[in-house]
Amino acid sequence: MNIPTKRDKMYANILVKIFTSQEAKMEKVMNVLRENGYKIVKETTKSIEIEDARTGEVAYVLPYKEMTLALNPKTVEADQELIDQSEGLTHNTSFLQFPKRQNTGKSLIQYGYAFKFHSTEEAVSFLNRVSAKVFTSRLSGTYM
Helix, strand or coil, X not given: CCCCCHHHHXXXXXXXXXXXXXXXXXXXXXXXXXXXXXXEEEECCCCEEEEECCCCCEEEEECCCCEEEEECHHHHHCCHHHHHHCCEEEECCCCCCCCEXXXXXXXEEEEEEEEEECCHHHHHHHHHHHHHXXXXXXXXXXXX
């Protein structure tokens, strides 16, 4: 049996603090999203699936250091401005509502376009602008 050293205990305490602060941060993010009309559909260790109550559009919040959202490729590819703003493609098996494509592995994997933000409020503002575009394009009959 190995007895934990002071160093082991120190690292364990650091990890607990990191995970606790990350959980608190994600809880704050979910609260802000709920307050702004987004439904939390599914939460995993890899992502949080959200749905806009107004349009039914699904997006994923990724638990990275920076506030990161993944949007549906169909939504992004219909709008050159969104393509230009994107950080590029992101692949994740937790993006259950998104299409699949071949990436580096042997099998297909779900993917979306990543968008990074400095704050939750900035991300929500972006989501609201995207929702307005989707809603307007649906009314005019130009939506995907």
